[in-house]
Amino acid sequence: MMRLERRHETSRAALVLAPIGAVVFTMAVSALLVLWAGAPVGRTYALLLQGGFGSVFAWSETLTRAIPLILTGLAATVAFKARLFNIGAEGQLYAGALAAVAVGGMHGGTGFELSPWLLFPLMMLAAAIAGALMLLGPALMKNRLGVDEVVTTLLINFIVLLGVSALLDGPMKDPSAMGWPQSVSLQSDLELGKLVAQTRVHTGLLWAVSLAVTVWAVFKYTVLGFDIRAVGANARAAAFAGVPVTRTVVMVALLSGALAGLAGAIEVAGRTSYVTLDMSPGYGYTGIVIAMLAGLHPLGVIAAGVFVAGVLVGADTMSRAVGVPTYIADVIVAASLIAVLVATLLTQYRVRFK
Amino acid sequence: MNTTTVLRLEGITKRFGSLVANDAISLDLQAGEVLALLGENGAGKSTLMSILFGHYVADEGSIEVFGAPLPPGNPKAALAAGVGMVHQHFTLADNLSVLDNVMMGTEPLWLPVSRRAAARTRLLDVAQRFGLPVQPDVQIGSLSVGERQRVEILKALYRGARILILDEPTAVLTPQESEALFATLAQMVAQGLSVIFISHKLGEVLRVSHRVAVLRGGKLVAEARTADTTQAQLALWMVGHAVEAPQRRPARSVGDAVCVLDHVSTVSDKDGGQDHSAGLREVSLTLRAGEITAIAGVSGNGQVALAELLSGTRRAISGTAQFMGRALPPSPARLVQRGVARIPEDRHAVGVVGDLPVWENAVSERLRSPVFSHWSWLVKRTATRLHARRIEKAFDVRGAGLMAPARSLSGGNMQKLILGRALLAPEQPEAAKGDDNRKHPNRAPRLIVAHQPTWGLDIGAVAYVQQQLIAARDAGAAVLLISDDLDEVLALGDRVAVMHGGRLGEARPATAWTREAIGLAMAGATAPRSKGAAT
Numbered sequence: 001m002m003r004l005e006r007r008h009e010t011s012r013a014a015l016v017l018a019p020i021g022a023v024v025f026t027m028a029v030s031a032l033l034v035l036w037a038g039a040p041v042g043r044t045y046a047l048l049l050q051g052g053f054g055s056v057f058a059w060s061e062t063l064t065r066a067i068p069l070i071l072t073g074l075a076a077t078v079a080f081k082a083r084l085f086n087i088g089a090e091g092q093l094y095a096g097a098l099a100a101v102a103v104g105g106m107h108g109g110t111g112f113e114l115s116p117w118l119l120f121p122l123m124m125l126a127a128a129i130a131g132a133l134m135l136l137g138p139a140l141m142k143n144r145l146g147v148d149e150v151v152t153t154l155l156i157n158f159i160v161l162l163g164v165s166a167l168l169d170g171p172m173k174d175p176s177a178m179g180w181p182q183s184v185s186l187q188s189d190l191e192l193g194k195l196v197a198q199t200r201v202h203t204g205l206l207w208a209v210s211l212a213v214t215v216w217a218v219f220k221y222t223v224l225g226f227d228i229r230a231v232g233a234n235a236r237a238a239a240f241a242g243v244p245v246t247r248t249v250v251m252v253a254l255l256s257g258a259l260a261g262l263a264g265a266i267e268v269a270g271r272t273s274y275v276t277l278d279m280s281p282g283y284g285y286t287g288i289v290i291a292m293l294a295g296l297h298p299l300g301v302i303a304a305g306v307f308v309a310g311v312l313v314g315a316d317t318m319s320r321a322v323g324v325p326t327y328i329a330d331v332i333v334a335a336s337l338i339a340v341l342v343a344t345l346l347t348q349y350r351v352r353f354k
Numbered sequence: 355m356n357t358t359t360v361l362r363l364e365g366i367t368k369r370f371g372s373l374v375a376n377d378a379i380s381l382d383l384q385a386g387e388v389l390a391l392l393g394e395n396g397a398g399k400s401t402l403m404s405i406l407f408g409h410y411v412a413d414e415g416s417i418e419v420f421g422a423p424l425p426p427g428n429p430k431a432a433l434a435a436g437v438g439m440v441h442q443h444f445t446l447a448d449n450l451s452v453l454d455n456v457m458m459g460t461e462p463l464w465l466p467v468s469r470r471a472a473a474r475t476r477l478l479d480v481a482q483r484f485g486l487p488v489q490p491d492v493q494i495g496s497l498s499v500g501e502r503q504r505v506e507i508l509k510a511l512y513r514g515a516r517i518l519i520l521d522e523p524t525a526v527l528t529p530q531e532s533e534a535l536f537a538t539l540a541q542m543v544a545q546g547l548s549v550i551f552i553s554h555k556l557g558e559v560l561r562v563s564h565r566v567a568v569l570r571g572g573k574l575v576a577e578a579r580t581a582d583t584t585q586a587q588l589a590l591w592m593v594g595h596a597v598e599a600p601q602r603r604p605a606r607s608v609g610d611a612v613c614v615l616d617h618v619s620t621v622s623d624k625d626g627g628q629d630h631s632a633g634l635r636e637v638s639l640t641l642r643a644g645e646i647t648a649i650a651g652v653s654g655n656g657q658v659a660l661a662e663l664l665s666g667t668r669r670a671i672s673g674t675a676q677f678m679g680r681a682l683p684p685s686p687a688r689l690v691q692r693g694v695a696r697i698p699e700d701r702h703a704v705g706v707v708g709d710l711p712v713w714e715n716a717v718s719e720r721l722r723s724p725v726f727s728h729w730s731w732l733v734k735r736t737a738t739r740l741h742a743r744r745i746e747k748a749f750d751v752r753g754a755g756l757m758a759p760a761r762s763l764s765g766g767n768m769q770k771l772i773l774g775r776a777l778l779a780p781e782q783p784e785a786a787k788g789d790d791n792r793k794h795p796n797r798a799p800r801l802i803v804a805h806q807p808t809w810g811l812d813i814g815a816v817a818y819v820q821q822q823l824i825a826a827r828d829a830g831a832a833v834l835l836i837s838d839d840l841d842e843v844l845a846l847g848d849r850v851a852v853m854h855g856g857r858l859g860e861a862r863p864a865t866a867w868t869r870e871a872i873g874l875a876m877a878g879a880t881a882p883r884s885k886g887a888a889t
Contacts, residue, residue: 223727233709240704241718242687
């Protein structure tokens with residue numbers, strides 16, 4: 001029989017060994033699958049690493065991919081910190097992307113005759129508000145009616161995607177797209193500049209990093225940050241101490257939704273310039289993984305986002321070279337999440353066999 | 355007395371990290387005796403019993419029950435060997451009948467029919483044999499606490515327990531119910547059963563046990579025949595040094611009314627009946643400056659509602675509640691602002707946010723005040739840390755420092771942190787002095803609401819908390835002390851009122867009460883007795 005016992009104190013060694021053990025475990029599990037696919041393990045991993053981080057080009061692709069992941073990771077971090085389980089970042093991302101295009105691309109590209117200096121902040125604001133509104137409903141329903149937000153936010157994703165589909169075939173359809181369901185494009189003067197010439201990395205990376213630092217500062221230095229952490233850790237005690245629990249949860253919902261909405265706007269402005277139905281390969285869901293990998297630490301989200309992006313990008317290269325399906329990247333990400341969660345558990349509990 | 359050894363613990367040692375919870379403890383239990391296991395919280399009583407009952411596995415040592423070794427870590431084996439446990443917090447399903455609760459888990463799941471008739475006969479038989487009258491078909495939810503405890507005992511006996519472990523059984527009982535329990539125990543041991551009676555109350559240990567084993571700091575420090583010992587001797591063993599009984603000092607000067615409740619209800623009579631004890635019914639109470647008003651009562655009779663009402667976490671639905679001549683604000687933050695210090699019953703679940711560091715918990719109630727934040731938004735790091743340090747010093751909070759999570763504090767130190775947070779006024783910045791003091795809660799509290807402030811603390815911490823309450827009273831605060839512990843109520847209360855079924859009796863001077871009168875009032879002697887009682 002096996003049992004878990006709470007450790008009296010967490011040793012320093014355990015804190016150091018836990019992440020190392022998690023990495024080793026992940027590599028070992030994924031290696032089995034690589035072997036199964038009939039590829040040499042060492043070379044596969046080397047190719048994956050090289051494809052993700054081995055060259056300037058690899059880094060540029062990884063960072064490009066990391067931008068939306070960091071933002072959705074932040075969205076999940078803010079929400080989960082207050083125990084508001086927002087599974088709807090995917091839908092909020094699309095809502096933000098649509099709002100960005102609605103402000104910055106419709107009206108025959110005239111942009112309401114506004115200067116881009118005014119239109120750009122309007123576009124970002126619209127995206128943030130659109131994302132925030134997506135989460136406001138579930139947060140209020142959780143608070144007033146006790147409706148589980150995991151269910152509502154998850155289901156809203158599907159509604160949003162269907163709505164996007166309708167819009168892309170209707171009012172927002174790009175007439176010059178040869179019948180493809182894709183939205184009109186943003187005005188070109190609203191697009192984000194490139195960070196490095198000849199690559200796809202855009203200044204959205206600066207947005208993502210500075211938002212991560214902002215969230216970190218809010219958590220650490222503000223009353224709202226204390227409220228969020230207190231409500232998440234123990235809502236009853238927080239309420240007793242005078243924290244306005246409902247208001248905090250609503251604030252968290254608005255912030256989290258806004259971050260996911262910005263992820264959509266920044267993807268549009270920085271990479272695609274229009275909305276399609278396959279614009280996000282599940283960035284909203286991967287954001288949850290990234291938040292957990294980062295231990296809900298906003299700065300950790302940057303590292304976790306880059307790591308996951310690197311694995312996803314590297315897997316493409318690796319797949320072309322050795323013929324292991326790119327799904328191995330999903331397995332690595334998933335296994336690393338489980339490994340980190342178990343490792344964290346083991347720093348707090350010990351396993352006893354008898 | 356028979357001298358058959360029914361239970362033998364041999365060199366039981368259990369470590370949690372660097373903490374030795376049980377250190378080579380050896381104990382015998384004879385047939386037909388009540389062995390009292392005495393010790394303060396954290397002395398290792400619960401750990402030892404959890405090992406016996408199979409919840410924990412001992413690092414060293416062995417257990418023999420009726421001469422046969424007991425396999426470690428297996429509650430089922432313990433049950434089968436005849437060890438029964440009655441936990442302090444009952445493990446009964448409120449929405450099922452007595453019979454259902456007793457049968458639960460005794461029948462194999464794949465049996466097509468439940469043998470209720472046989473079970474009923476057996477239950478009634480057991481009940482009669484041990485003098486524990488019971489109505490098998492009454493729902494648990496409609497029973498009083500004493501009756502529920504009886505069902506717990508019956509549950510153990512029904513499963514054939516020959517050794518019964520009672521964990522702090524009198525904590526939830528009125529004095530009269532405790533007497534009834536002692537009579538039951540006497541009848542059980544007369545029939546050859548053995549009882550381990552866990553307690554930290556010296557009086558009842560002397561009253562009920564044949565032998566006493568005293569634990570302190572995980573070690574068995576003394577074992578004696580109860581007849582050969584005294585209360586002072588037991589206290590000395592338990593604490594390790596001489597104990598001063600808390601001294602009763604009457605209030606010096608009683609001032610004006612600080613808080614007045616007038617016919618306050620938190621439930622309406624329409625939804626009454628079933629949930630008769632949870633809310634307040636037409637409660638009137640006046641709390642005066644410089645006086646401790648103590649509320650006695652069996653837990654679950656509305657004390658929680660009263661404490662929550664005055665802590666800002668529950669609203670009244672009728673009646674008026676006034677504080678300093680104005681309506682009592684139904685919000686914790688505003689109560690704190692206006693000078694209410696609150697000490698909640700459950701310090702782990704409500705008092706502190708365990709995962710957050712000590713310093714944040716120390717200032718959590720006043721974080722929005724201009725003393726601790728700019729524009730109620732940006733936390734002033736220096737001011738908050740300084741105040742946390744002041745609390746740590748003034749209230750002697752000992753732990754791993756201000757940055758450690760509050761969860762890591764011991765119960766006593768956690769309570770000192772909560773006391774300090776509630777009682778110690780922040781030092782006000784010079785510029786803010788003279789401003790509207792509603793925004794600057796820089797004074798000593800006017801009202802202290804303390805709900806079970808000493809529950810589960812060791813004797814030293816109990817004395818400390820009680821002294822602080824008396825000191826605050828002498829400094830002119832009105833103190834409301836809500837406690838299940840009759841000794842505490844009588845030791846501290848200047849006036850005492852008794853709560854039963856959500857109603858509060860008249861607050862009379864403590865000297866006007868006798869223990870017996872309080873006991874009767876706690877049982878609701880003046881109010882109609884609850885129906886559905888199994889007696």
